[in-house]
């Protein structure tokens with residue numbers, strides 16, 4: 001489906017692999033210029049190269065999204081290089097799964113910093129320019145785990161639930177400037193993050209999914225592109241669960 005984008009530029013974090021890469025590719029297919037951010041320069045570099053080779057427009061930027069100062073410096077440099085950054089997709093994320101009794105402070109902080117603090121840093125850096133332009137989109141990639149909780153994922157669930165509160169608050173703060181802020185909560189999607197689940201766990205998960213399959217990164221890319229488009233201008237502060245019907 002061709003959506004309306006008017007010479008927009010998007011910044012997608014975690015665009016080197018998995019869901020973020022699919023989001024970057026879909027936005028580029030829609031004619032959006034994409035800034036692909038990941039931790040490793042090779043991964044965002046390869047993603048941007050593939051987009052450019054396919055006729056899209058993309059650049060790569062390696063930034064540790066957990067590092068507030070690095071995000072602020074990168075955002076300032078990018079805002080000078082590009083006329084505007086109209087769309088922010090906060091997608092970068094990690095897991096450090098273990099039960100609370102075994103969870104170290106380091107496991108807790110690494111997940112909160114990477115998955116939640118990063119959304120604060122990028123939003124703070126990029127929302128003022130969107131507000132001045134009176135057009136903007138923020139899409140935060142949360143998780144069904146942020147809605148349901150999960151044994152062994154207290155850090156991840158807390159970060160993903162935190163993203164939903166941040167989404168609703170920023171939606172209220174920026175609505176008067178025509179900047180929308182929404183969240184997508186994926187279920188189980190086939191990426192590197194879920195590749196180590198094991199056959200038994202995957203079987204158990206499939207039993208909880210009415211549509212009887214794991215999701216593909218494109219399932220998340222499609223709704224993200226829609227939320228970023230002109231067609232979604234009357235939608236803000238919402239969370240869209242894309243999980244094959246797991247949570248209903």
Ligand code: NAP
Pocket residue numbers: 013014015016017018019020037038039040041043044063064065066091092093094114115141142143144185186187188189190191192193194
């Ligand atoms: P993935 O395949 O593991 O890819 C994660 C991406 O995030 C990579 O590009 C990685 O960069 C980047 N990243 C991680 N830490 C970073 C940091 N500190 N700074 C910059 N970039 C960083 O993960 P995925 O499955 O696509 O997940 C994407 C998002 O969807 C995550 O927020 C995840 O929590 C969420 N989600 C996933 C699922 C699922 O089933 N897969 C379900 C619900 C929600 P490098 O490439 O440089 O390593």
